[in-house]
Amino acid sequence: MNIFLRATLAFLLYLAAPLCGQTPLPSPSEQPSSPIDPQLLLERARTGGFEEFQKSEASTPEEYREYIQILTQWVEAQTLAEDWKNAAQTMEEQAAEVRQSISDFKPPEVTPENGLLLFDSARIDGWQAADWLEALNKIGETRAQQAANAFEALKVQQQKLQILESKGAPGSPRDQWLLKLQQTRVEAALAENALRSDNKSWQPDADLRSALIDLAKLRSQNLEGRVSFPASLLQKKLTDIRSEEDALSAMAAKVGRQFKNLPSNDASPENNQTAELLEDSIESQLQLLEYRRLGLLVIGQIWQTRYDLWNAAKAESIDRIERLVADRSQDVQTWQPLIPGLRAKLVERVRLAAANSNGSSGAFPQDELLTKTLKQEEAILSQWENGFSKLLELLRLTNADLAVRRKSLGLGDKMDAAAVSLGEKAKDFWNTGVFTLNDSVFVNGQIVQRPSSVTLGMLFIAFAILLLGGMLSSAFSHWLRSRLRQRFSLDATTEAIVQKFTHFILLGVVCLVALSVVKIPLTIFALLGGGAAIAVGFGAQQLVNNLISGIILLFERPIRIGDIIDVATYSGTVTAIGGRCCQLRRGDGVEILIPNSALLQSTVVNWTLSDNHARQDFSISLAHGAPIKKAIDLVQAIVTAHPGVLKSHEASVFLQDILKDSLVLRAFYWVDKKVPHTSSGVPSDLLIAVYEAFKREGILLASSQNDVHFDASTPLAIQLMPPAQ
Numbered sequence: 001m002n003i004f005l006r007a008t009l010a011f012l013l014y015l016a017a018p019l020c021g022q023t024p025l026p027s028p029s030e031q032p033s034s035p036i037d038p039q040l041l042l043e044r045a046r047t048g049g050f051e052e053f054q055k056s057e058a059s060t061p062e063e064y065r066e067y068i069q070i071l072t073q074w075v076e077a078q079t080l081a082e083d084w085k086n087a088a089q090t091m092e093e094q095a096a097e098v099r100q101s102i103s104d105f106k107p108p109e110v111t112p113e114n115g116l117l118l119f120d121s122a123r124i125d126g127w128q129a130a131d132w133l134e135a136l137n138k139i140g141e142t143r144a145q146q147a148a149n150a151f152e153a154l155k156v157q158q159q160k161l162q163i164l165e166s167k168g169a170p171g172s173p174r175d176q177w178l179l180k181l182q183q184t185r186v187e188a189a190l191a192e193n194a195l196r197s198d199n200k201s202w203q204p205d206a207d208l209r210s211a212l213i214d215l216a217k218l219r220s221q222n223l224e225g226r227v228s229f230p231a232s233l234l235q236k237k238l239t240d241i242r243s244e245e246d247a248l249s250a251m252a253a254k255v256g257r258q259f260k261n262l263p264s265n266d267a268s269p270e271n272n273q274t275a276e277l278l279e280d281s282i283e284s285q286l287q288l289l290e291y292r293r294l295g296l297l298v299i300g301q302i303w304q305t306r307y308d309l310w311n312a313a314k315a316e317s318i319d320r321i322e323r324l325v326a327d328r329s330q331d332v333q334t335w336q337p338l339i340p341g342l343r344a345k346l347v348e349r350v351r352l353a354a355a356n357s358n359g360s361s362g363a364f365p366q367d368e369l370l371t372k373t374l375k376q377e378e379a380i381l382s383q384w385e386n387g388f389s390k391l392l393e394l395l396r397l398t399n400a401d402l403a404v405r406r407k408s409l410g411l412g413d414k415m416d417a418a419a420v421s422l423g424e425k426a427k428d429f430w431n432t433g434v435f436t437l438n439d440s441v442f443v444n445g446q447i448v449q450r451p452s453s454v455t456l457g458m459l460f461i462a463f464a465i466l467l468l469g470g471m472l473s474s475a476f477s478h479w480l481r482s483r484l485r486q487r488f489s490l491d492a493t494t495e496a497i498v499q500k501f502t503h504f505i506l507l508g509v510v511c512l513v514a515l516s517v518v519k520i521p522l523t524i525f526a527l528l529g530g531g532a533a534i535a536v537g538f539g540a541q542q543l544v545n546n547l548i549s550g551i552i553l554l555f556e557r558p559i560r561i562g563d564i565i566d567v568a569t570y571s572g573t574v575t576a577i578g579g580r581c582c583q584l585r586r587g588d589g590v591e592i593l594i595p596n597s598a599l600l601q602s603t604v605v606n607w608t609l610s611d612n613h614a615r616q617d618f619s620i621s622l623a624h625g626a627p628i629k630k631a632i633d634l635v636q637a638i639v640t641a642h643p644g645v646l647k648s649h650e651a652s653v654f655l656q657d658i659l660k661d662s663l664v665l666r667a668f669y670w671v672d673k674k675v676p677h678t679s680s681g682v683p684s685d686l687l688i689a690v691y692e693a694f695k696r697e698g699i700l701l702a703s704s705q706n707d708v709h710f711d712a713s714t715p716l717a718i719q720l721m722p723p724a725q
Contacts, residue, residue, distance in 0.1 A: 038078065038187070042071040057180070058173040067181060070188045077191035084201035091204040098211035105215075107222050113236075115227030116310075120397050122223060126216030127396065133209040136202060143196065150196040154189040161186050229310035237303045241296050248296070251380075252289045258282055258373070273356050274366045277349050281373045284342065288380045291335065295387055298328055302394050309401055318405050323424065325398050332391060339385060346381060350374055430457035454518055462514040469510030477503040492561035496577055497554050542597070546580045549596035553577055559599060559606060564673050566605035567594060587679070612674040613646060618683050620690060621662035621702035628655060631665060631699050638689045639669050644682040646670040662702030 045053055050064045059067065108118060161182045170176040195201075259282045302325070309321045353374060357367045433453045481499040553559055554577060563574045565584070572586040582599060584592040607614050622631055632653045639651040649670035656666040667686070671678045694701060 038071055038074040042075055058177045063181060070184050074188040074191050077195045081195045088201050088204040091208045095208040095211045098215055102215050102218060105218055110226050112228055112230045113233060116229050116233060119223040119227045122216050122219035124393055126213055129209045129212035133206060136206050147196040150193040154193045157185045157189045229307050234303060234307045238300055241300045245296055248289055248293050255282055255285045274370050277353055278370050278373055281349055281377045285377050285380050288384050292384050292387060295391055299391055299394060302328060302398055306398050309405060322402050329395055342381060346377055432456045458518040462518045465514040465517060466510060470507060473503050473506030496561060546596045549600050550577060550579045553596055564607040567602055607673050612672050613670050614673045615668060615670050616683060617666060617668045618687060620665045623700040623702045626699050634693050635665060635667050635690055638693060639667055639686055642686055644671055644678060646672060
């Protein structure tokens with residue numbers, strides 16, 4: 001540490017001491033600094049171990065270990081400070097050379113074959129320098145905190161040293177040792193504080209990176225607009241990739257032979273573990289080679305994409321290329337987390353191999369083979385890491401090319417690109433997978449599971465097919481019903497059966513067509529059968545009950561369309577029998593929907609089940625003394641003559657009862673319930689005709705009579721009142 005820094009630190013401690021109520025701490029320059037190098041002290045302390053060291057110093061084992069540790073930290077701090085100083089000098093020289101290169105810059109000669117490569121190299125150098133400078137700035141933010149921590153540690157150690165020195169000169173060997181130990185702590189803290197507080201060690205690195213960024217900008221600006229991407233360069237890149245693929249195939253074949261020729265496991269646990277490590281290492285190598293092969297495929301696609309980008313004339317092509325690059329970037333991002341994991345597994349295998357060999361490398365043939373295999377795995381992993389870094393650089397270059405081409409587009413091209421992008425996004429949304437099904441197919445006599453993805457577009461098409469097919473099947477079933485009615489004169493119930501089953505069959509065909517379009521295998525319903533049964537049993541119990549009841553009503557036909565029925569408190573004509581309910585129309589025109597299950601589970605009066613004939617009746621009360629036979633004949637003639645009364649059934653009129661104030665006649669007759677206004681119109685006509693006939697013949701109808709009884713034992717008081725004025 002230089003004198004100025006020591007003086008500054010002492011001055012700060014001197015100012016801080018009065019605030020803390022303590023005497024000023026001794027400055028670092030006042031501390032007894034040993035002329036002995038810390039490296040020499042460390043070697044002396046380690047020589048002979050604790051027993052030899054205890055002969056000269058009154059130390060405990062714990063203090064000895066701490067002393068060794070403090071000296072080690074001191075040596076490391078000095079060594080690191082010296083390394084940083086040398087590196088700073090080197091980087092200052094390099095920064096000067098870079099600045100001189102900027103001053104003496106001459107545009108390079110550009111050919112179609114090397115122009116793009118020079119342009120890519122300039123941009124990559126600039127990006128790497130910028131990334132390094134950003135990392136340095138982040139490190140600089142932490143160095144301030146590290147320097148503060150080192151200063152606090154130094155202050156604590158100096159306070160402890162001040163306390164020891166305030167006690168006077170050490171009298172015993174133990175006190176001398178404790179003072180020496182504390183002085184060593186202070187010297188180590190001083191070295192650490194000097195290391196953390198020196199900003200000159202990393203500032204030259206930042207200056208060098210800034211100079212490299214300026215040089216890269218100068219090179220890229222000079223090359224921009226002068227380079228092109230010819231087809232010959234693309235062919236050269238693709239040829240290099242094919243050569244690497246051939247080398248990978250040969251390497252994979254070699255590793256595969258190594259896997260087949262692995263020695264069998266011996267009885268000893270060490271050899272078993274070695275064999276397991278060999279097998280794991282070779283499997284990891286095969287995996288790495290496959291990753292490299294996939295990486296080469298992606299690199300070839302990206303070079304082809306860059307060629308299309310550099311030679312694209314339309315905005316639509318640029319937009320398509322951008323989507324392709326985005327897809328490849330997502331693929332590469334999935335590989336990036338694999339590198340640390342594979343590296344960690346390799347390090348663990350190396351550790352286990354070293355522990356298994358017990359330090360005797362090559363003692364057994366399997367140990368030597370394992371060492372070679374691990375070195376081979378290290379080489380393959382390093383190659384993949386380098387290839388992956390190049391792949392990331394290539395993707396970054398392609399994205400930069402895309403950004404430049406985007407800026408060069410005109411307004412019309414941008415609008416065309418936006419329209420194409422919107423169309424592609426709609427297409428991507430249309431092709432968005434909702435779920436994936438596995439279908440079993442027979443291939444060469446074997447059952448193979450084939451994954452099938454169902455997209456939103458497929459579901460929309462299936463829904464449209466179901467909707468259109470349902471409308472067409474409903475229209476066709478209605479047309480077929482009308483044609484059958486005209487051709488065969490079917491009754492309404494039979495027509496309904498034909499219509500509904502035709503509709504259901506056509507709906508089933510439409511569903512099969514929709515499933516075929518969506519590519520949903522029918523075997524999926526076998527897996528859903530149990531769940532569907534539970535859903536039907538609990539969630540759709542009433543719906544299925546009414547559906548089955550409707551089918552029974554259609555086939556058993558206890559109730560037909562047009563029948564006049566009474567169910568519960570409702571009465572009317574059945575106008576429709578559906579899959580869930582029946583439609584009943586009352587005489588006042590009100591439509592009533594009755595569940596099919598209620599018609600099967602309740603008592604239903606069907607007035608027209610076997611035929612349409614129904615018996616009606618009415619009663620007439622005559623006064624006492626009226627001619628009974630004449631009245632019966634008159635009513636008989638009126639009922640028989642009415643056109644609404646069926647002639648196929650004989651009407652009957654008879655004396656039903658003799659009451660105290662009337663003679664009751666009752667008439668029975670039959671009507672056709674299907675004829676409108678039969679239930680109320682015919683009885684009304686008959687009663688009007690009977691009333692007029694009785695009035696004309698002088699037959700009196702009964703009237704209410706009340707008998708009043710007087711008690712004759714008590715005379716009645718009769719008084720005549722004068723008429724009111």
